[in-house]
Amino acid sequence: MNSVTLNNGVKMPLLGLGTWDLRGETCVETVRAALELGYRLVDTARMYGNEREVGEGLRRSGVSRSEVFVTTKLYRTADSYAKAKRDIDASLRALGLSCVDLLLVHEPYPSAAEMYRALEEALREGKARAIGVSNFDETRYAAFLKECGTVPAVNQLECHIYFQRWAFQERMAAEGTVLQAWSPLAQNIDGAANHPVLREIGAKYGKTAAQIGLRFLTQRDIPVIPKTKRPARLKENMALFDFRLSEEDMAVIRGLDRNDTLFPWTRAY
Numbered sequence: 001m002n003s004v005t006l007n008n009g010v011k012m013p014l015l016g017l018g019t020w021d022l023r024g025e026t027c028v029e030t031v032r033a034a035l036e037l038g039y040r041l042v043d044t045a046r047m048y049g050n051e052r053e054v055g056e057g058l059r060r061s062g063v064s065r066s067e068v069f070v071t072t073k074l075y076r077t078a079d080s081y082a083k084a085k086r087d088i089d090a091s092l093r094a095l096g097l098s099c100v101d102l103l104l105v106h107e108p109y110p111s112a113a114e115m116y117r118a119l120e121e122a123l124r125e126g127k128a129r130a131i132g133v134s135n136f137d138e139t140r141y142a143a144f145l146k147e148c149g150t151v152p153a154v155n156q157l158e159c160h161i162y163f164q165r166w167a168f169q170e171r172m173a174a175e176g177t178v179l180q181a182w183s184p185l186a187q188n189i190d191g192a193a194n195h196p197v198l199r200e201i202g203a204k205y206g207k208t209a210a211q212i213g214l215r216f217l218t219q220r221d222i223p224v225i226p227k228t229k230r231p232a233r234l235k236e237n238m239a240l241f242d243f244r245l246s247e248e249d250m251a252v253i254r255g256l257d258r259n260d261t262l263f264p265w266t267r268a269y
């Protein structure tokens with residue numbers, strides 16, 4: 001699996017499975033199927049309420065723990081150092097793991113800096129291999145850099161053909177933070193996963209519009225975590241690394257950027 005190297009040397013796969021609305025047996029079986037197909041990263045969060053199922057899917061797949069990159073995120077309920085420590089242990093118990101590969105503060109909560117101190121401790125204790133944040137926009141990220149002792153390895157952000165974040169990616173790379181894309185298919189809003197421009201480009205490479213949208217990000221070294229519960233789409237979304245978009249096609253897709261969020265809740269902080 002193609003990967004990026006984080007600021008502490010840990011390798012993170014460029015492709016993973018998102019699990020935001022996967023629940024119960026559907027979640028267990030989707031994680032199992034994805035890992036059997038070759039996915040090597042699974043993204044969960046305390047907020048999703050499915051860490052137990054993600055852990056079960058990992059065990060059911062038979063894939064060795066050491067081959068799989070597991071991300072989870074602390075929610076607003078962990079709004080103090082002590083509660084963050086408690087919730088990190090609760091996540092590990094739910095997942096059935098002694099350590100996660102990436103631990104994030106899910107959103108820029110008022111107590112994010114305090115929560116992050118618990119993440120830093122988890123890193124020292126070997127409960128996380130890397131730590132970072134999510135949904136920190138340019139202003140929040142810049143302020144957070146001044147507060148934190150450990151530069152976030154990752155900032156997981158909304159990123160897709162309509163919100164491409166070129167400048168922010170570069171700004172964070174200069175500090176040692178990788179932009180990881182959530183909703184890399186834009187949740188198919190405004191037909192993102194079947195966009196006519198992507199379809200036309202895809203015809204040249206024998207690829208679908210969704211594959212072109214995901215390849216556009218991974219070719220920029222942005223790890224993606226598309227979510228699907230459908231086996232055919234699990235396969236489709238992982239066939240990203242046997243072709244390369246030309247510079248001309250990258251530029252055409254760049255023209256679709258609206259440079260704005262599709263999700264107003266991300267502005268709520």
Ligand SMILES: NC(=O)c1ccc[n+]([C@@H]2O[C@H](COP(=O)([O-])OP(=O)(O)OC[C@H]3O[C@@H](n4cnc5c(N)ncnc54)[C@H](OP(=O)(O)O)[C@@H]3O)[C@@H](O)[C@H]2O)c1
Pocket residue numbers: 017018019020021043044106134135156157181182183184185186187188193194210211225226227228229230233236237
């Ligand atoms: N940190 C955060 O705050 C945050 C926020 C949002 C999401 N995330 C993470 O990012 C993951 C991905 O984001 P997301 O789930 O919001 O959106 P997404 O992956 O951009 O899109 C998922 C939607 O696209 C459909 N889809 C998947 N593959 C497709 C394909 N090849 N062709 C056409 N449609 C396809 C899925 O439907 P089917 O399931 O029916 O295939 C689903 O409706 C989440 O699951 C979660 O792990 C994190």
